[in-house]
Amino acid sequence: MDILALRPVPAAAVLMAITRRCPLRCGHCSTGSLPGSEEHPGEIFQRFAGTFTPADRPELVMLTGGEPLLRPRLARSLAETAARSGTRTMILSGMFFAPRIPASIAGAIEAADHFSASLDAFHEEEVPRKSVFAVMRALLARGKDLSFHLTGSGPDDPYLRDVTAEIRREFHDRIPMLVGRVRPVGRARAGAPALLPAPAAGNAATVTGSGVAPALPCVMAAWPTVGFDGTITACCNQDVVDHRPVPGHLRLGHAGADDWSTVRERCLTSGTLRALRTYGPLRLAGAPPGRGYCETCRELEVTPPPHTPAAAFLERRVRDMQLAGGGVGFAGRYGCPPYGDLVSLGHPGRKHDL
Numbered sequence: 567m568d569i570l571a572l573r574p575v576p577a578a579a580v581l582m583a584i585t586r587r588c589p590l591r592c593g594h595c596s597t598g599s600l601p602g603s604e605e606h607p608g609e610i611f612q613r614f615a616g617t618f619t620p621a622d623r624p625e626l627v628m629l630t631g632g633e634p635l636l637r638p639r640l641a642r643s644l645a646e647t648a649a650r651s652g653t654r655t656m657i658l659s660g661m662f663f664a665p666r667i668p669a670s671i672a673g674a675i676e677a678a679d680h681f682s683a684s685l686d687a688f689h690e691e692e693v694p695r696k697s698v699f700a701v702m703r704a705l706l707a708r709g710k711d712l713s714f715h716l717t718g719s720g721p722d723d724p725y726l727r728d729v730t731a732e733i734r735r736e737f738h739d740r741i742p743m744l745v746g747r748v749r750p751v752g753r754a755r756a757g758a759p760a761l762l763p764a765p766a767a768g769n770a771a772t773v774t775g776s777g778v779a780p781a782l783p784c785v786m787a788a789w790p791t792v793g794f795d796g797t798i799t800a801c802c803n804q805d806v807v808d809h810r811p812v813p814g815h816l817r818l819g820h821a822g823a824d825d826w827s828t829v830r831e832r833c834l835t836s837g838t839l840r841a842l843r844t845y846g847p848l849r850l851a852g853a854p855p856g857r858g859y860c861e862t863c864r865e866l867e868v869t870p871p872p873h874t875p876a877a878a879f880l881e882r883r884v885r886d887m888q889l890a891g892g893g894v895g896f897a898g899r900y901g902c903p904p905y906g907d908l909v910s911l912g913h914p915g916r917k918h919d920l
């Protein structure tokens with residue numbers, strides 16, 4: 567809930583995909599990861615984390631992959647480096663090691679502030695649910711701050727009903743869950759059509775009665791993402807992270823050459839990114855009906871609107887509205903709506919029982 571409350575805040579966090587490799591072969595994998603997928607020297611990521619300072623740092627580093635715990639020493643070192651400047655670290659894992667926790671992986675998890683386990687029907691074909699629960703039980707007993715990342719086909723998916731109910735029972739409502747939907751990227755694009763949700767309304771380019779493309783602000787253009795090769799993009803959209811060259815307006819730099827302060831500055835001051843966060847790509851491009859949301863953004867070639875006092879006012883208003891919803895509001899809008907409140911489980915600020 568606290569992490570998601572930061573999601574609309576530009577440069578509040580940075581995602582680092584420290585390897586594309588993964589020993590699992592989940593059918594919906596958004597990164598198309600395999601055991602022999604690309605992996606680049608850890609020094610690139612280490613160097614970038616080393617440029618955080620107590621006065622200029624992200625609040626959070628999220629280590630992802632692929633499977634970040636295939637590089638447990640790097641994950642641990644990044645968490646320790648980040649902590650020296652006051653930045654907290656979260657690790658998201660597919661739990662290939664469950665039900666055991668090898669010593670090197672235990673060290674990485676220990677060094678991080680938050681640990682999240684991915685769980686869904688595809689993962690369960692690779693790692694049994696009871697093995698994942700065994701690891702989470704052990705970590706909970708050690709006082710670790712935990713969460714689950716769950717995915718399914720949508721609000722009516724019986725798998726989501728079953729797994730959320732079992733997690734609540736098993737862990738007595740102490741572990742929050744972020745429930746999302748399988749997206750048509752990576753292996754899911756070709757391999758899991760039955761589980762893909764219908765296209766989200768927010769991603770369809772409709773026109774308003776006035777014939778103007780709608781303003782649908784992009785909240786994802788807020789957290790810089792360090793890709794597998796160290797290239798830093800303005801968002802975590804997998805097509806943006808994967809394709810080269812990165813469109814100029816979505817490229818923030820490279821972890822091997824740029825420091826955090828430069829990347830943060832670019833994220834905050836880019837006219838195009840500010841306009842994407844305020845109006846979204848469809849309005850910015852004046853897109854005709856039927857154009858895809860991120861597709862329009864990747865092909866954007868427009869001069870951003872001038873930064874007038876009115877534009878600055880609108881930017882603040884959009885941000886304030888997004889922040890007002892907090893972590894639960896974000897999970898409801900961008901995850902799987904009926905399950906949005908599950909991100910507040912175990913949180914002292916949780917308003918009511920479900």
Ligand code: SF4
Nearest residue numbers: 784786787801860863
């Ligand atoms: S609209 Fe652009 S910035 Fe936003 S997620 Fe899509 S590609 Fe990224």
